[in-house]
Amino acid sequence: MAVLLLVFSCKEEKKIKKVKKSPKNEVTTVEPKKEIEGRILSEIQSDFLKQLVIEEIGQQKYDNLQTEKAPYSVHFTNDGDPYSVRFDIIKEQDFNDDGIIDYVVLRDSSGMLGGNANTNQDYIYYIMKDEIYYKEAHSILGYAPFSYNIIDEAKFEGDTLKVKITQNFRTYMEDLKSASLSFVYTNGNLYEESYLSDCKLAQLDSKTIFNDIPEITKRIRSIEMHNYCETIGEVYEKDDVFIRADLGGCDNLSLTFSTYYDVEKSKLKNAAFRKNTTLELLNFLSANTQFSEEIDVMIEYYEQNPVTDKSIETVEGYSFRVLIQQNDPKKNELRFLVQLEKIDNPYQKENWEIATRNKTAPQENEDY
CATH class of the missing domain: 3.30.1660 (Dodecin subunit-like)
Incomplete structure (x- = not known):
């Protein structure tokens, strides 16, 4: 424990500086991975990634920790089913214009086999409350053994994350379809852009479930990792009454x-x-x-x-x-x-139909 505390010793609080945003036409490439290996991070970046590693470790036992060069990584023995988790910053920008730099992190976990539950990947938007700790985290699933979709390609164009997804062969088996998507952080949430233009629920007058009453102790907006629709989660608490409410969907x-x-x-x-x-x-x-x-x-x-x-x-x-x-x-x-x-759209019953904002009967659909 003493070693862990030494490695992750906190730095003195630093004055937060607003960093000039990248031009809209600047392209920051997420791949190939070789370009981010061995990269020395700034002190602020390093403190942030170390905090994510601490959060990942939790109470788990680990036997190898690497926080000298990006990507930072930790290896877990996991009772004979070992796996490693790597973190790296692929984009930094003040997404919500509050003067604090935010991050997009590629979290990559590798287990013993490709179908292992510990083999997965996420693109995570961290909206920061200060230089080290985040107040929001929004995850786009890149891969999991039985996820609906797999992100094949990902790159930033300005402040927009452009990705190409393909149906997961473990889930859909055959006749796999692909689609191109784009993600932006705007209006206090992470959105896939076609949700804003093509989904009926994007037009909701209020981004809430419960009315404006004092018993609502939590309101969280985020993005669904499989179909990329906005999600709203709320909690009602009064005395011994606790109600959890969740909302999602595109047209339905x-x-x-x-x-x-x-x-x-x-x-x-x-x-x-x-x-x-x-x-x-x-x-x-x-x-x-x-x-x-x-x-x-x-x-x-x-x-x-x-x-x-x-x-x-x-x-x-x-x-x-x-x-x-x-x-x-x-x-x-x-x-x-x-x-x-x-049900306002009977042609959005399955995940791919929702993710691609389908409006027509299956037999009328063309490949994306």
Whole structure:
């Protein structure tokens, strides 16, 4: 532990300088990897990457640590299934114009085999709160064994990350398609540019789920790593009530709410109790969120029908269910999971269709 603390000893706080942005037509190449090996980082860059390595290590055991030259790396023994994680800065820029330099980091993890869960890659935007610590992290998945897509090429053109993706052969098996995408940080979030121009949900009047009420303790916007749509996550907390809310989708709204109830043992499997509690929850959500119109559709249905785990597909333009589970048999506790999808585009049901903002029937589609 003493060695680790010595290696990552903190530097004195330095005055934050605003760095001039790169010209829009400047091209910063992410690949080939040889260009970033053996690179000496500035003191500020080094302190930042070391902090990411500390975060990666956590409580894990490691046997090799390299923080002399970029990319910085750490090797984990992992009980006979060893892997290494490497970090390097591929772009630095003040993306949110607050006077503090932000970073895009290539995180590359390599396990024993290509299909190993520890073999993965991410392009991560870190929006900084000071020179060392970040306040936002937005990840674009480059590769994972059974990811939907693989990033084949990536380069910066000015402040825009241009990538070429191909369907993952482990997931799609054959007739693999490719597409070109571009990512920008704007309006307080990381966006794939076609989301802003081609997705209905980009036009939401409010970037929130719950109304503006004091019980909302967390609001986070980010990007979905597979289909590159904006995500919104929020938390409602009051007394012993905790509700997690999540929103995503391109043309089709995907909305979920999750909460837990302490229940008398005799009511755990009581159908009437489950239905009454479901309706109470849905009425609360209708009154306190931006989506009362959509939630009211569920209320109307469940007022006339039993609450089961079955997904309801009979209401035109909607798909929804309320999943009620006792996750721990030792606890008299039920989890209520509300799942709601409003279907405005029936041709965006699968991940590739969403990622490429598909608008037409499959047989009409051309390769991207």
